[in-house]
Amino acid sequence: MSQVQDLIGALSGAGKNPKETVLDEMKRTGKKAVGCFPIYVPEEIIHAAGLLPVGLWGGNTEFKEADKYFQSFCCSIMRANVEQGIRGTYDMLSAVVITSYCDTLRAVLVNWPVAVPNMKTIPMILPQNRIEPAAVEFMLEKFEIFRGEMESISGIKATESMLEESFGLYERYRAAMRDFTELAGTHPKTVNAVDRHYVIKAGYFMDKEAYTEKIEQINTCLKGMPDEKAGAKVVLTGLLAEPENFLELLAENGIGVAADDLAQESRQFRTKSRPDGSVFERIAYRYMDLRGCTFFYEEMKARGQMLIDMVKQSGADGILVCMYKFCDPEEFDYPVYKKEVEAAQIPMLYLEIEQQMDSVEQLRTRIQSFKEMIM
Amino acid sequence: MDKKISSKKMLKEMMAEHYSDALKRKAEGKPVVWATSIIPQELMEALDIAVVYPENHAAAIGARKDAPVFINHAEANGYSVDICSYARVNMAYADILESEAENIPIPDMILSGSNICCTAIKWYENIAKKFNIPMVLIDSPFNMSYDVSAESVKYIRKQIENAITQLEKLAGRKMDYDRLKEVMKVSNENAIWWKKATDLLANKPSPTNGFDMFNYMAPIVCLRGNEKGTRLFKTWYEELQANVDNGVGPWQDQEEKYRVLWDGIACWPYLKDTYVKLKSNGINVVTSTYPESWTLLYEVGDLDSMARAYGGLYVLRSIDYITDRLSALATGFKVDGIVFHSNRSCKGMDFKQFEIARRLESKFGVKYVFFDGDQTDPSTFSLAQYETRIQALVEMMEGNRQREVHGI
């Protein structure tokens, strides 16, 4: 096996086994871990306080305990998080940070302290009105409180210089991820859809420094390799692209991922920081500057045009909509960008998916036909 | 003495006028705002800008059982059946622009508040884009602490100030702050009359039935800022007080045997069915988690205080706050049971119901039932299911009474 395949294999494996990866990283770094609910959490502050931020994005879990709190028409990622919380899957974490980007998350904020009483719960309430300059002030105050909470968990002061250092590391990580997703788009054979996803996902479970170094190594290897031709290339949009057997269908059909507009992937790192201001201001302005994400209010909704541009820039043949059932914000966006994408005559396939899908036969036929259509 | 017109007649006339006035103003070339139901309407009232409330309009369409036409239209445009049916109805109305219930003019601006839900952001983002008009958002952060935090108040207040600037542009004139103060005073007064009236249902027997209260929700949304609202709610209060004084209960042909709290929005397409079944069992809805949301009280002339009131809604609060409020309602209104409407449209309320139900049951032994329904989409409700569950509630409430009587 070549070096790049080894590197990809190692990270992909880490992304596939969250619990083991987190436990290994905790052991290796000696850090306590803090869980972060979707969609965005200012991880830099957690890192600066000497803690390991861990992403909590559901899982293929059977629901039993979570049914105590939610009706069946609740987003499966949130149900999975609560289920796993109750079952003790997250017991190695010192605290869990819960956000409030949608009505379901707000309800999770209400239920979690009851459902998982022994876990320290820290709310991260971010403003959704980015036209309002006061949103920045609001964030700054929230970040200050958050810093204190993180410090009390680790017992380590997150000084300005440590914050600066962590922010620098995260900027380096985000730049590496932007490079990686671009290179993965031009090397769809070396980085197939499944590996691409798990390599990115591993970043949620590993210490960012070690992880970023690995990504940079992969990037260096990929840069030295000639571009590869895939059967077809698509842009993924939506909350996230799971489960694995769905991504396997892409690999199986020779469909590469040219670029993504997934909340779990590129939306996390596609926005560059502004050059000046305090660390907290730079974190805040990254949220203010993020475009095309359904979880923030956006005047005139840029997402449709962004997807069209993404298809053009990445040379993709079409768009795959990964629609998580019961994700209201994504469901609201779809009709709007659908109209624009259709007007631009870009083929688009709408797939309703859930993490708890053990059989993907229906999807298989649809994905295969889509490939036959766009080729 | 002049023969007083009843509040019900007043309500009908005032609501008809509310809609016709908005259409008339639009025809005269004046601006119209579409707004969410719990928004600082004071600003528009003070600037004399016409406002319509699509949630109210969608409820009216739902109550007439006209929603399916709109729902199908929205679905054809790609809207999932899982999202709020008020939003689906309204977004389809924005295309069709014709309904038998009422008609509303096309908006020139949107004023949306995330205090009622995050859905309000996505819904109106789409409407604003469709009509290519500005949308002003007043975002209210969720309150994990028991009270509304100082930083939230500041953030909301700034957004209210920005809304004033935007609305001034739309109106073509500056805000008269003395006038705003007057409107704030009227709005508080109306909220007080609304509360005083709905509080009278705590009497045994209750002076009216709770479904009657649902009817008055349209005016508390649409007329909260003007003198018409004051007249209406004061009259309603007096009527109810007279019933209390005369010992008049909710019905002439039925006794109030059980008193329940209704959690969630009404099931508008089946308003009559849901009501008749309760009444036939002698069940009166005496209070609800929902009307309390319009008891918005704050210091007149103080934008911070106003921001705190709008940012402190029940749906934005922690489990402890919710439990306290519900407990106060359950004891204050002396309820025997709770009917939870598991409303497919309102995830924000639904996903708290199970825990609330458990808490209230363990605290007071109060009985409860859940039924599936929706605020406008008729397809999720089943009358047979509703009937069985209401009857089972009666049987459980009766069990409670027997235990009280026989002491076991």
Next chain:
Amino acid sequence: MFLGVDIGSSSSKAVLINPLGEIVGQKAIQMGTGTVGAKSVEQALLEETGVKRSDVLFAVVTGYGRMTYPGCDLQITEISCHAAGVCFSLPGTRTIVDIGGQDAKVIRVDQAGRVVNFGMNEKCAAGTGRFLEVMARVLGCRIGELSALAGKSQNTVKISSVCTVFAESEVISQLAAGAKIEDVAKGAHNSVATRVAGMCNRIGVEEAVAMTGGVALNQDMVKSMAAALSVPICVPESPQTIGALGAAHFAREKYGRL
């Protein structure tokens, strides 16, 4: 004599008891509300026992068809009737899991057999007998054969879709991929058990637990349910007529008191 009739969505049941509360006869017919089955179950039971309708002092009807069933003195919900029925056949029961054709319910009762709390499935067939019917159809077996089939399972297939329609296509593709029928059957049982266990969690489970309804005749289903709840489950002798039995006891109790 006292008569209890339970008109369900897919079957009709009737039970006759004497003034001492002893069962005189019981009958179940696989035809539900809106069919002739409803009326014929009563007639068949009377014929079988030789009891004249005029000897019936009081009759109570329950089940989904209770509103439209003529000739009874009183109608009571199946929730209260199941509670009463179990109280007589399995005294000491505190939690009842009843899986019927269209709905599943969990009922908590006090020592006197009165309903303390209950939960029911949402308006969806997942976790109900209907789900098992659909599964049996896909597997090409009769509903009565599911238990024996699932009992043979060595390698249970996981059916994760909570929606019956999705689960159906999931099962078809599992079979296409070579899964054994018995493993899918067991998977279907586990799927129903998980859904119902979720519902039980909402209101809490207190032992002893009993299972009623036609689905309780499926022994392997009871096994899956017990495993999902991690508690032993008792099944009364005639689980499908428990609602009707409860109705008959209500008839005896209410007679002369109304």
